Amino acid sequence: MAGGNRTIAVQPIGHVEGGRIVPEDDGWDASRAVIALDTERFTPASLRGLDEFSHVEVVFVFDQVAEAEVTTGARRPRGRTDWPEVGIFAQRGRNRPNRLGVSTCRLVSVRGLRLEVQGLDAVHGTPVLDVKPVMRGFLPRGALREPAWAAEIMARYWND
Amino acid sequence: MAGGNRTIAVQPIGHVEGGRIVPEDDGWDASRAVIALDTERFTPASLRGLDEFSHVEVVFVFDQVAEAEVTTGARRPRGRTDWPEVGIFAQRGRNRPNRLGVSTCRLVSVRGLRLEVQGLDAVHGTPVLDVKPVMRGFLPRGALREPAWAAEIMARYWND
Numbered sequence: 361m362a363g364g365n366r367t368i369a370v371q372p373i374g375h376v377e378g379g380r381i382v383p384e385d386d387g388w389d390a391s392r393a394v395i396a397l398d399t400e401r402f403t404p405a406s407l408r409g410l411d412e413f414s415h416v417e418v419v420f421v422f423d424q425v426a427e428a429e430v431t432t433g434a435r436r437p438r439g440r441t442d443w444p445e446v447g448i449f450a451q452r453g454r455n456r457p458n459r460l461g462v463s464t465c466r467l468v469s470v471r472g473l474r475l476e477v478q479g480l481d482a483v484h485g486t487p488v489l490d491v492k493p494v495m496r497g498f499l500p501r502g503a504l505r506e507p508a509w510a511a512e513i514m515a516r517y518w519n520d
Numbered sequence: 521m522a523g524g525n526r527t528i529a530v531q532p533i534g535h536v537e538g539g540r541i542v543p544e545d546d547g548w549d550a551s552r553a554v555i556a557l558d559t560e561r562f563t564p565a566s567l568r569g570l571d572e573f574s575h576v577e578v579v580f581v582f583d584q585v586a587e588a589e590v591t592t593g594a595r596r597p598r599g600r601t602d603w604p605e606v607g608i609f610a611q612r613g614r615n616r617p618n619r620l621g622v623s624t625c626r627l628v629s630v631r632g633l634r635l636e637v638q639g640l641d642a643v644h645g646t647p648v649l650d651v652k653p654v655m656r657g658f659l660p661r662g663a664l665r666e667p668a669w670a671a672e673i674m675a676r677y678w679n680d
Contacts, residue, residue, distance in 0.1 A: 365558055368581055368647065369527045370618045373609075389661065397609075398525055401617070405593040409606035414665035419579065419620055421528055433565040446569035449533075449557075449651040452658070457561070458530045460579055460650045462622055464660045479661065487528065490620045491609040495666055497674025498612070500624050500654055501549065501639065505574035514657025 372487035374398050374473070376420070380483045383424065383454070385438065387520025389479040395488055397473040404472055411470045415494035418480060420461045421487045422454040431455045443509040461486075464494055479518060532647035534558050534633070536580070540643045543584065543614070545598065547680025549639040555648055557633040564632055571630045575654035578640060580621045581647045582614040591615045603669040621646075624654055639678060 379393030395418065397406065410416070431448045435455075448456050461482060468476040475491065482488075539553030555578065557566065570576070591608045598613075608616050621642060628636040635651065642648075 365532050365560075367529045367531050368583075368649075370530055370620070371527050372525050373617050400525075402592055404607075406607045407609050408594045409604060409667065410610035412665070412667040413610070413670070414663065415660045417622060419618075419622060423528075432561055433563060434568045444569060447565055447567045449567050450570035450573070450653055452652050452655065456650065457533050458579075458649050460530070462577060462579060462650075462652065464658065466662060489528075489618050490616065490622075492612050492622065493610055493666070493670065494660055494664065495612065495670045495674060496664055497671065497677060498624065499659065500575045501678060502626060503574065504654065504656055505572070506653070506655055507569065507572040510573070510653065510655045511657065514655060517657060518661060 370489050372398070372489060373402065373491070374488045376480065376482050376484060376486040376488060378484060379480065383483050386516040388481040389518040391480060392468070392476065392478050393480050395475040395477060395491060399473055402473055407470050407473070407475070410467065410493060413467060413493040415464055416467045416475070416477065417462060417464050417492045417494050418482070418488060419490040420482045421489060422459040422461055423487055424483070425454050425459050429455045430457055430459065432457060437509065437513055443513070530649055532558070532649060533562065533651070534648045536640065536642050536644055536646040536648060538644060539640065543643050546676040548641040549678040551640060552628070552636065552638050553640050555635040555637060555651060559633055562633055567630050567633070567635070570627065570653060573627060573653040575624055576627045576635070576637065577622060577624050577652045577654055578642070578648060579650040580642045581649060582619040582621055583647055585614050585619050589615050590617055590619065592617060597669065597673055603673070
């Protein structure tokens with residue numbers, strides 16, 4: 361296979377501070393937290409101009425998920441028997457290979473190396489691997505189609 | 521700092537096959553490629569139900585970027601002097617810490633462990649770390665705001 365399957369090392373650029381301590385299923389939009397960048401490697405220049413964007417996309421690691429809990433096959437989202445058993449790459453659950461989360465939230469403020477955000481569904485202490493500005497041009501192109509369970513699972517996710 | 525800055529190991533779940541050989545700035549929507557999952561770790565169950573979604577979000581590594589090319593401060597997007605110098609986390613350029621790309625593209629088909637996609641802005645051989653279904657509920661909540669250069673840079677990005 362092109363490129364092989366060699367392990368790749370990544371290093372957190374910072375961590376989530378504040379917000380929720382324990383992961384919960386719903387009501388994340390009420391959560392306000394700070395993404396604190398690593399002060400040894402970064403400077404305010406790393407974030408220059410980010411405050412011109414209303415939203416950021418955050419790539420983080422679900423580090424509370426143990427390796428043994430990672431699913432490679434299919435499972436029911438949240439274990440709900442009324443939802444279909446779907447592959448781990450057909451859902452956004454935490455117990456996934458590489459344990460990566462990608463989430464869009466509102467950017468409240470940027471102060472030095474600290475980004476205040478609203479509605480980030482990651483708990484206190486979560487390692488952050490990247491922050492990207494949300495650009496309109498990177499939203500999905502063309503009509504979006506999703507199964508019924510995907511809308512049901514999101515019904516109370518942000519606003520409980 | 522909570523959690524420390526320990527290195528985290530990730531392993532590609534698969535690779536991009538086909539599409540472009542050389543990274544280019546624009547016209548990515550014409551690019552059709554396959555994401556081929558690692559046949560040793562995954563089975564078709566890993567992708568069960570994904571075909572009910574029209575779009576996928578792909579997390580990948582810009583592995584052609586050398587460590588020495590990574591920027592931690594500010595730079596002009598694409599080196600263009602008519603665009604402002606902004607922090608690496610205020611742009612989506614390749615030369616970023618951890619070299620992670622996150623991109624949304626159309627899902628054309630799922631066959632076994634092969635996902636055919638359209639408009640993925642990653643070249644042949646790119647290591648893929650995750651595939652997530654695009655759910656309407658994970659799109660940005662609230663009005664989107666972005667600076668003028670962000671719209672300009674995207675003007676020909678998908679359709680050249």
